[in-house]
Structures are given as structure tokens and as C-alpha cells.
Amino acid sequence: MTNFYSFHGTVTAISDFNPGFNRGCYKLFTVENGRGSIVNFVVTPSTYFVDHEIIRVGDRVTGYFNGDLPVILIYPPQYQAMVFVKDKPDQNIKVDHFDNQLVSSDGELKLNLSPDTQILLTNGQPFSRYPGNQDLIVHYGPTTRSIPAQTVPYRIIVLCFTS
Template sequence: MTNFYSFHGTVTAINDFFTGQNGEGCTKMYTLQNEMGAIVNFVVSPTTFFVDHEIVRVGDQVTGYYNGDLPAILIYPPQYPAIVMVKENPQQNVKVDYFNNQLLSSDGDLKLNLSPNTRIRLTNGQPFSLYPGNRDLIVLYTITTRSIPAQTTPQRIIVLC
């Protein structure tokens, strides 16, 4: 179970991040700034999952998700290894979280109702054949109920194995 934290903002810079290993150019540093002026740097590696494999450019609105339980280096602006990056799409909501065996998010805010039309995939695009409960998930959905917790029938679920 990953304790996902997120930061939403506008991409202000994308630069190469040098790791000192063979494979230079494979890791990038994305700098995001939110509406309050706060800045976060995300280290984006080849293992970072981009929802819908979107190309992110300077000026795009994105949300970066990282493991909030990992130690972070004490620098300003803060720097986190990105697990998932989501480019803003007004027609789609995204929740990255751990969902229990009842498909309730760890914060208790979202309950999933699966339908035969819900596509459940792995990060490599292949079908996931087991029950998605008790896993870290990327959930893509459009509408929710106004109940507590909100409920939705997701369009897609991506399982983070």
C-alpha cells in the first residue's frame, strides 16, 4: 500500500536530470508551480507512468503523484520521484490511491462500482484479470454521486503492480 501524495500545478521547466549512470537523457526534472506560487520538482524516470501516455510540455497543467512515506531530501524547492503524472483533462477525473477489498479509497472519499464496461488494465496496457481490490490503482472516471463517500462507475482502472 503506497501512501500517495500529490501536487498540482503548471509545468514551468523540463530539464535533463543527470544520474551519473549510463542512460543519460532518460530521466527528466519537471518543475511545477501552483496558483499559490509553491514550487515542486518531480524526478521523472522511465518507470514513471503517464496517464494516457500524454506528452507533457511547459505550460501544461499536471498533477504529480509520489510516495509520501519515502524520505525526501531537504532542499528547496522540494524534489520527489514521480510515480504517476496526469495531464489535466476537463472531461476526466483521476484518482490515484490504494483501494481496499470493498473498492473504497484509503481516504474514504471514493467508492468504486465496477461494471462490465469498466476496463481494467496493467500499466503496460494488458488486461488485468483479477479483482482490483486491495491494490494501488489509477482510476479514471467522469461523474460521481453526491453521497459520502462519493461513488462512481469508472471508465478505466489501471493497476499499479
């Protein structure tokens, strides 16, 4: 189970990041939230970009990272990005761990699957099992006003991270 944390803002810089190997395969995205907070995200070849969007300076994004991993004590903080979502109008996306009843770890969203719900792996292949007890990216539309809110998701991406 991944403890997802997020940071939302505008990309102000993108540069190469050199961890000492695989030159050119790592990037550093600087994101500012408009209230004075800045975060640097290390983008690796395993970072998942929702809808495979190309991110550019000036784009509004949300970066997700594992809040349980240790981080170096520098300013601005630097996190390894797990998932990036580019803002789009009328798009609802939740990145979280969902339990066996398909309720998010924060208790705010419950998924009700339908035969039309696409359930995929990050490589676009179908996921053939029940998506409960998994880290998921959920694309959804309208929700109920209940607690937790309930929705029938359009698409679910199952995150099978090994680290």
C-alpha cells in the same frame, strides 16, 4: 500500499536529470502551483503518464509521489514522480490505494465495477484479477452525492510498482 501525495500546477521547466547513469533517461519537471509553491519532480523510465500524454512547459498537471519515502532537504522540494496526469476538461482521475471493498484510502470514493469497466496494467494488458487491495488509477465520470461518493469507473489502471 502506497501513501500517494500529489502536487498540482503548471510545468515551468523540463530539463535532463543526471543521476550518474542512463543519461537522457531521467528528467526534472519543475511545477508551480500559482500560490508561490514549487516542486521538482524526478521523472524516471518507470513514471506512468496517464494516457501516455507528452508533457510540455505550460501544461497543467498533477504529479503523484510516495509520501512515505525519505526526501532530501532542499528547496524547492524534489520528489520521484510515480504518476503524472495532464489536465483535461471533463476528466476525473483518482490515484490512490483502494481496499478490498474498492474504497479509496481517504474514504472519498467507492468504485462499483461493471462489465464495461476496463481493468488494465500500465503496459495496456488486461488485469485478470479483482482490483481490490491495489494501488489504482481510476478514470470515472459522474458520482453519487453520498459519503463516500460512488461511481462506475470507465477504466482502471493497476499500478504494480515493485519499489
